[in-house]
Amino acid sequence: MEFDRNTRPTALVIGAGLGGIAASARLARAGYQVAVLEKNARPGGRCGQLARDGHRFDIGPTLFLMPEIFAETYAALGERMQDHLDLRRIDPTYRIHFDDGLQLSLTSDLNAMQEQLEAVEPGSFAGLLRYLAEGYDHYHLSLRRFVGRNFYNLLDYFSLQNLPLLFRLKALVRHYDHIGRYFNDPHLKAAFTFQNMYLGLSPYDAPATYSLLQYTELAGGVWFPMGGLYRVVQSLESIARAHGVRFRYNTPVKRIEVDGGGKRAFARASGVLLADGSRLAADVIVANADLPYVYRELLPDPAEARRLERKKYTCSAIMFYWGVDRVYPQLGTHNVFLSGDYRQSFERIFADHSLPERPSFYVHAPARVDPLAAPPGQDTLFVLVPAGHLDDLAPQEWKGLRQQARAAVLSSLADIGVTDLQEHLKFEYNYTPPDWLRVYNLAKGAAFGLSHDFWQVGYLRPHNRHRRYRNLFFVGSSTHPGGGLPMALISARLTTERILEERASGQRPLARQPAAQDRSSREAALGSLRS
Structure with a gap:
C-alpha cells in the first residue's frame, strides 16, 4: 500500500479504535490520504464485539451517553447520526441491588424517583434536585472550558480565567465526601457515586466534578443503539471508507520510525515499520494505541515510558460473556449489584490491586431492548466485575x-x-x-487506561502531540481529554484540529515557553492548588 506522494498530504493512523477511526475520517474529509493500520482482525479496539450461536456481546462499553457528542462527529463528516444509528432510550437506566435487599430503579421519571428516595431518606429528593443542578453546571462548564479544547501550555490551562473554575468544579474535593452535602443515607451515597467506575475510579479518590456523570444519565439519558455499541464503530468505519480511508487489519506495527537525530528543529516521524518487515511513510503519524505502549514499544522512548509507568492507572475488570438457554426476567437492561462494605470494596481494588471478597458488579442484558442480541427464548449476559490492575511487585x-x-x-x-x-x-x-494487556496492549492490564484524577486531566494529561516529533500525534483515552467513547470522539476532533491548524500555519511551532516570571506564577498557582 503506497500513497500518491505528489498530490495530497498523507497520514497513517495506528489503531482502529473509535478515536482512530474518527480521526482518520476527519483527516480524509479535510483532504488527507489516510490509511489505518490495526493489529487485530476487526475494528473497534475495546469497543469490539463477540458473536456466537446467535448471541451478540459488546466487548467493552455498553452505555451510550452524551448523544450530542456523537451527533457532532457524524455532522462533521457530512452525515446525520439518525441515518446510521437507531437509538432507544433506556429507562429506568439501572436497577440497583444492595446487599441488604434494597432495590432502586434510577429513572428520569422524577415522580418515581421522589417516591423511591423519600422511602429511603425523607427529604432526599430535594437533595437529588440540587445534585442534578450541580451536575448540569459541571457538565456544561467542563465541556466548554476544559474538555472540548486543546491546551498548548500550562499557563493556558491554569489561566486567571480558568483557576476560579477549577474550584467551582470541585476539582480538588473528593466525590464521596462531597455527596454528603446532598444525601445522608449510605445507599443513596453509593447509588449516586458508583458511576465513577465508568472511568475506572474510586469515588473515594475521584474529583467531585464527576457528579456530571449522574446528570448526563438522568437528564441526557442512557441510550442503546440497535445492533449494540459496535454499530457505532461499524457506521463510522463505513463513513471513513466512503471518504477514502483505507483500512488494513491483521497488520501490527513494530516501530514508529523517526529521523532528525539530535537536531530538535528537524526531528520528525518519517513512517512505520510493520511486523512483516515492510515500511510505510507519511507526512503525519497518529497513534491510537495505548500511549504507554507507544512509548515503550513503538518509538521506543525508555525515559518517557518510565515516566508514564509511574502515573496512576485505573482499575481493571474481570469480564464474563454468557450465552444462556433461557430468559431471566429478574434482570433489566442494566443491573448494578453493590457490595455491602462499599469503602472496603474499593480499597481492595485500588490499594491491594485485588478483588473484594464480595465484589460489586454490573450485568448487561441487551436482549431486553434488542431481541436480535440473543436467540428467541434465550439470554445474552455481559458481566463486569471491577478488579485491581496487574501488579508486578x-x-x-x-x-x-x-x-x-x-x-x-x-x-x-x-x-x-x-x-x-x-x-x-x-x-x-x-x-x-492479562487479556486486556495481551489483546489491547493496555499498560498494567488496566481496562480503563490512565487514571483521571486532578493531576492527570487537561494539560496535565499526556498531550496529543509528541513534544519532539512534531508530526507525531496521539488520539484516544490515554491523551486529553480521557477515557470513554464520547471522550474518544472529542479526542479525535481535538487532534485533527491541531494537525490542520499547524499545517495551515506552515510550521510546527513550539509551545510558548513561559518567562521566568510566568514560571513563578505557575508554580505559585500549583502550590495553592495542592494546599
Whole structure:
C-alpha cells in the first residue's frame, strides 16, 4: 500500500479504535490520504464485539451517553447520526441491588424517583434536585472550558480565567465526601457515586466534578443503539471508507520510525515499520494505541515510558460473556449489584490491586431492548466485575480470582431469584487483566487506561502531540481529554484540529515557553492548588 506522494498530504493512523477511526475520517474529509493500520482482525479496539450461536456481546462499553457528542462527529463528516444509528432510550437506566435487599430503579421519571428516595431518606429528593443542578453546571462548564479544547501550555490551562473554575468544579474535593452535602443515607451515597467506575475510579479518590456523570444519565439519558455499541464503530468505519480511508487489519506495527537525530528543529516521524518487515511513510503519524505502549514499544522512548509507568492507572475488570438457554426476567437492561462494605470494596481494588471478597458488579442484558442480541427464548449476559490492575511487585493469581468473581456473581444473582444460571449456561468467554494487556496492549492490564484524577486531566494529561516529533500525534483515552467513547470522539476532533491548524500555519511551532516570571506564577498557582 503506497500513497500518491505528489498530490495530497498523507497520514497513517495506528489503531482502529473509535478515536482512530474518527480521526482518520476527519483527516480524509479535510483532504488527507489516510490509511489505518490495526493489529487485530476487526475494528473497534475495546469497543469490539463477540458473536456466537446467535448471541451478540459488546466487548467493552455498553452505555451510550452524551448523544450530542456523537451527533457532532457524524455532522462533521457530512452525515446525520439518525441515518446510521437507531437509538432507544433506556429507562429506568439501572436497577440497583444492595446487599441488604434494597432495590432502586434510577429513572428520569422524577415522580418515581421522589417516591423511591423519600422511602429511603425523607427529604432526599430535594437533595437529588440540587445534585442534578450541580451536575448540569459541571457538565456544561467542563465541556466548554476544559474538555472540548486543546491546551498548548500550562499557563493556558491554569489561566486567571480558568483557576476560579477549577474550584467551582470541585476539582480538588473528593466525590464521596462531597455527596454528603446532598444525601445522608449510605445507599443513596453509593447509588449516586458508583458511576465513577465508568472511568475506572474510586469515588473515594475521584474529583467531585464527576457528579456530571449522574446528570448526563438522568437528564441526557442512557441510550442503546440497535445492533449494540459496535454499530457505532461499524457506521463510522463505513463513513471513513466512503471518504477514502483505507483500512488494513491483521497488520501490527513494530516501530514508529523517526529521523532528525539530535537536531530538535528537524526531528520528525518519517513512517512505520510493520511486523512483516515492510515500511510505510507519511507526512503525519497518529497513534491510537495505548500511549504507554507507544512509548515503550513503538518509538521506543525508555525515559518517557518510565515516566508514564509511574502515573496512576485505573482499575481493571474481570469480564464474563454468557450465552444462556433461557430468559431471566429478574434482570433489566442494566443491573448494578453493590457490595455491602462499599469503602472496603474499593480499597481492595485500588490499594491491594485485588478483588473484594464480595465484589460489586454490573450485568448487561441487551436482549431486553434488542431481541436480535440473543436467540428467541434465550439470554445474552455481559458481566463486569471491577478488579485491581496487574501488579508486578505482588503478582496476582488470576485464575483463582476469576473463579472467585464468578462464584460471587452467581451467589448475588441467586439472591434475586436467578438460581439456576449455571445449569442453563451454554458457553462462556471471559477476560482478565492479562487479556486486556495481551489483546489491547493496555499498560498494567488496566481496562480503563490512565487514571483521571486532578493531576492527570487537561494539560496535565499526556498531550496529543509528541513534544519532539512534531508530526507525531496521539488520539484516544490515554491523551486529553480521557477515557470513554464520547471522550474518544472529542479526542479525535481535538487532534485533527491541531494537525490542520499547524499545517495551515506552515510550521510546527513550539509551545510558548513561559518567562521566568510566568514560571513563578505557575508554580505559585500549583502550590495553592495542592494546599
